[in-house]
Amino acid sequence: MVTNQQREWLDFAKSVAREAGDIMQEYFGKKPDSHFKANNTIVTVADEEINDLVIKRVTERYPDHDIDGEEASARRGSDYVWVCDPIDGTVPFAMELPVSVFSLALVIDGQPEVGVIYAPFSDHLYWAVRGQGAFMNGKQVYVNKRGFGRMTKMNVDWWPSAQWDVMRVIHELAYEKGAYVTTLGSTTHAAALVARGEFAASVFAGTKGKNVDIAAAKVIVEEAGGKVTDLFGREQRYDQDICGAVLSNGIVHEEIVEAMREL
Structure with missing residues (x-):
């Protein structure tokens, strides 16, 4: 209550x-x-x-x-x-x-x-x-319950300080899994679409990022049944800068962060 x-x-x-x-x-x-x-x-x-x-x-x-x-x-x-x-x-x-x-x-x-x-x-x-x-x-x-496949949609957003290696890994993973990747232009909006089941995941690229983009999204995605961590699968604080973020339906989460750990 x-x-x-x-x-x-x-x-x-x-x-x-x-x-x-x-x-x-x-x-x-x-x-x-x-x-x-x-x-x-x-x-x-x-x-x-x-x-x-x-x-x-x-x-x-x-x-x-x-x-x-x-x-x-x-x-x-x-x-x-x-x-x-x-x-x-x-x-x-x-x-x-x-x-x-x-x-x-x-x-x-x-x-x-x-x-x-x-x-x-x-x-x-x-x-x-x-x-x-x-x-x-x-x-x-609620988040959707789809694993990787031809109907899977992901979002990854780029900004000047994002790391190209992160972008490359996400696109290679999507290609390997047959998923569709888009760049909406708003990480927070994409996270809301994860929460309502449109995207399986959204990746906030780069190991240095602002907490302002993810703080509200974290509680919304998690309360919709999803999972939110930093790029490497770790929990982090949201009253300071963050190490990127993976926001997902939980099902595809581990495959994404495993790919990140290989960087």
Whole structure:
């Protein structure tokens, strides 16, 4: 049973997600101002406005909690950390491709307790509370139970700091198994599609990555019956940078991480 405190956290996260989605809709298709960050990734004024919104809302509601955002953070030394990616899929967002999502998770002692992913262009709101299942627009969702085969779909996303070896291994594994690989352009959205049974797996390539992309996805995929680890099958904390991620239905997971271990 969801506790009153968990319900409060979840309702808060869903409310912020809706506000963030409104901002994404407002800027979409209008070529918002953008620039490149030091790590060669793009950021738009919409990313920054949503990140600022999250900091404002969390500070108003939970002034003792930390905020870890993609574009800005507010650290107070708390074990309660709201981890936010204001727009996961900034490149497709700037290109007017409607696949980007907002994500927000409450991470406690390094592990996500509550996670929300909102895809405003399809109005799909995904959420999960640890131990209580995963949902999309109020309907419980589950990972699929397919192993590798001709109908298996996987996602792997590339970004400037990703390692080519990881990309190569995933594509070689998919070719060997007869699986279909796509690059959606939003790791978090792909993870939501793992949770609802569309993809068998999604791989967040590279041994150095931001926790903001995976924190909400971890609890949602796991509560849908899936499995989430780093690239090599290990558990990791989500209040700090991560060693990539494999998010799967659990059935194909070991074959993916075994291939990674051979790097």
